[in-house]
Amino acid sequence: MNTINLEQAEKMIAAAKAKAKEIDTKMNISVVDAGANQVAFVRMDGAWLGSADIALKKAKTARFFDMNSGEIGKLSQPGESLYNIEHSNGGLISFPGGIPVTNDDGTIVGAIGVSGSTVNDDHTVAKAGADAF
Amino acid sequence: MNTINLEQAEKMIAAAKAKAKEIDTKMNISVVDAGANQVAFVRMDGAWLGSADIALKKAKTARFFDMNSGEIGKLSQPGESLYNIEHSNGGLISFPGGIPVTNDDGTIVGAIGVSGSTVNDDHTVAKAGADAF
Amino acid sequence: MNTINLEQAEKMIAAAKAKAKEIDTKMNISVVDAGANQVAFVRMDGAWLGSADIALKKAKTARFFDMNSGEIGKLSQPGESLYNIEHSNGGLISFPGGIPVTNDDGTIVGAIGVSGSTVNDDHTVAKAGADAF
Amino acid sequence: MNTINLEQAEKMIAAAKAKAKEIDTKMNISVVDAGANQVAFVRMDGAWLGSADIALKKAKTARFFDMNSGEIGKLSQPGESLYNIEHSNGGLISFPGGIPVTNDDGTIVGAIGVSGSTVNDDHTVAKAGADAF
Secondary structure: OOOOOHHHHHHHHHHHHHHHHHOOOOOEEEEEEOOOOEEEEEEOOOOOOOHHHHHHHHHHHHHHHOOOHHHHHHHOOOOOOOOOHHHOOOOOOOOOOEEEEEOOOOOEEEEEEEEOOOHHHHHHHHHHHHHOO | OOOOOHHHHHHHHHHHHHHHHHOOOOOEEEEEEOOOOEEEEEEOOOOOOOHHHHHHHHHHHHHHHOOOHHHHHHHOOOOOOOOOHHHOOOOOOOOOOEEEEEOOOOOEEEEEEEEOOOHHHHHHHHHHHHHOO | OOOOOHHHHHHHHHHHHHHHHHOOOOOEEEEEEOOOOEEEEEEOOOOOOOHHHHHHHHHHHHHHHOOOHHHHHHHOOOOOOOOOHHHOOOOOOOOOOEEEEEOOOOOEEEEEEEEOOOHHHHHHHHHHHHHOO | OOOOOHHHHHHHHHHHHHHHHHOOOOOEEEEEEOOOOEEEEEEOOOOOOOHHHHHHHHHHHHHHHOOOHHHHHHHOOOOOOOOOHHHOOOOOOOOOOEEEEEOOOOOEEEEEEEEOOOHHHHHHHHHHHHHOO
């Protein structure tokens, strides 16, 4: 298995939704596969409309570079080595909330992106989703 | 209730997936709310990658004009009254597979879009999803 | 005076709205100035969401080529001289509903675009707006 | 009532225009509904052409995240938690001038965006429009 399938994506989304409710937030949640193509997406009732695109872009950013989206953001600051990398790929999102997902043999098979609250909350919910893989 | 919520969208997607399996197809399925913003999306395993965007555009097209996407396509043919309307709104998809969803009092509250097989199959699966609302 | 000002645009929109109500339709109405930049826009309650972009594109198309949008559509058909011209300018709309507006000395000073019903209705409402200039 | 209608949008725009004249500025003013779709727009005579798109993007940004556009801008600075969020949703505008609009029961039903002067003036005019709701 080299890529996330729909059953796994739905399991990840269910876990992320449960965590979002537990911490009393409303999230947009996106899962992409090894090809950085979206497998599944949900917007929880009342979640920010603008966070749908951000959730997807966080997931894509995490898979595009095989690291947490927030790691890219450290390098994209003024004066840093990847300054304004967000202009590539139709728009990256480089703050926390995007996490790559790895299978048992260490291969990255996709990513999850979450948006709708503080970046700490977004990352917490994304991690709950990633851990459910 | 004036717009589709996530629970309803998930119920619609579950019904659409069941129908897709019943007729042995692999589909991308998208549900948008009354504002034409995506609420939920799934790509079934092995479904065409290019159909993800098409499913969303079919759902949007159905809500943008409050009719089945295929109705737009009849009018957008060469020589017909809406020729090349597809160039609007960042790209419409005007063949069958997008269906608006109406609540009990006749208000259109969203739409479903399905892509991944023949347009007849796409419409059949979208209808199963819409009927589950 | 070489371009439509806001007072004139609002007068045109008021006349177009009145005509739309008279013929029992719900329209999106856009007015652009001599530079093809939007001066004013309204979406009547219940009008198609997808027609907002179309109304603007009809107005722009009419001003881009200083003729009714539907005239472009005759030339953009398969085999005709401007086949698929709709791909230019970020998307044209070439069916009726866009009308250029001319001042007393024959100078084109802007255009109006209307979308929301049949193309005949769209043109009728656009003409009512243009005549109010 | 869950979304701004045209009569309300026109009332908001009239109030915003009056305020713009009072403080001797020329503004672009946009109102979006609960689905972040534009309901009405005006560009006052002599207002900056480039501010039309900014007014719309400010209104959308305010509705996308249910807060004043300037609040997003505080968080999107270098080193802050939402750095470069402007790359999402086809382009956000994150400086002041976009304000969400809330109905009596606390539901956000749309937003207004204003652009054409200093951001303080833009915000003042947007507030006059929002208060007229």
